[in-house]
């Protein structure tokens with residue numbers, strides 16, 4: 001049987017006296033959307049930092065694509081197939097949409113071509129073109145990324161995050177600050193990504209979490225409070241009390 005794309009077990013890190021992530025275990029299955037929810041400061045982004053190698057765990061284990069990757073540095077995780085997009089916008093505002101995508105796709109070229117002119121990066125150019133049409137940005141290809149609407153910029157960020165063809169994509173609050181319409185569009189986009197890759201999402205919009213997640217992990221004060229199918233998690237009394245405030 002193929003192992004899950006990601007498994008963390010007993011994961012822990014502390015900042016001073018604060019146990020930001022404490023004995024956390026969960027799995028993310030392949031071609032699924034797994035969502036981490038929890039109040040502000042619950043430790044969600046820290047979990048992403050521990051998985052992506054930005055931070056090394058004090059305890060526990062990270063298994064990615066069947067391999068023990070505990071404490072592996074970010075570049076190693078990227079090479080193994082981990083993609084990430086940030087809470088803070090990560091595109092190059094002074095480059096065109098096409099250039100942003102072409103740069104993000106450059107890693108697909110064999111190393112021997114990395115120092116050659118752009119015109120000799122056929123794989124990256126083709127990938128950038130494919131991403132333009134998949135993310136409905138073809139008409140915006142020559143615009144500066146900084147001139148796009150907020151929704152378009154978020155679409156471009158997701159496109160850049162999958163440019164290198166990651167096996168698992170980490171998305172930290174991709175709909176933050178979006179209008180309702182843009183949020184719905186992004187939800188569909190994320191859902192469609194699961195056809196070719198696996199998604200680990202952090203999201204505050206509970207409506208969106210319920211509609212797009214296959215599996216939900218609830219965190220509270222660094223620990224796992226509950227996990228399961230969206231409806232089961234929402235009905236869990238402990239989750240209701242700690243997270244929804246009996247709403």
Ligand SMILES: Nc1ncnc2c1ncn2[C@@H]1O[C@H](COP(=O)(O)OP(=O)(O)OP(=O)(O)O)[C@@H](O)[C@H]1O
Nearest residue numbers: 015016018020038039040041042043044045046047
């Ligand atoms: N590098 C760091 N140094 C010290 N404390 C940190 C660091 N990173 C996070 N923390 C603290 O760890 C706790 C968890 O933070 P984290 O950013 O993981 O929460 P979060 O669940 O992502 O919250 P939010 O929903 O607000 O994004 C917080 O109390 C935060 O202040």
Ligand SMILES: [Mg+2]
Nearest residue numbers: 044045046172
């Ligand atoms: Mg966060």
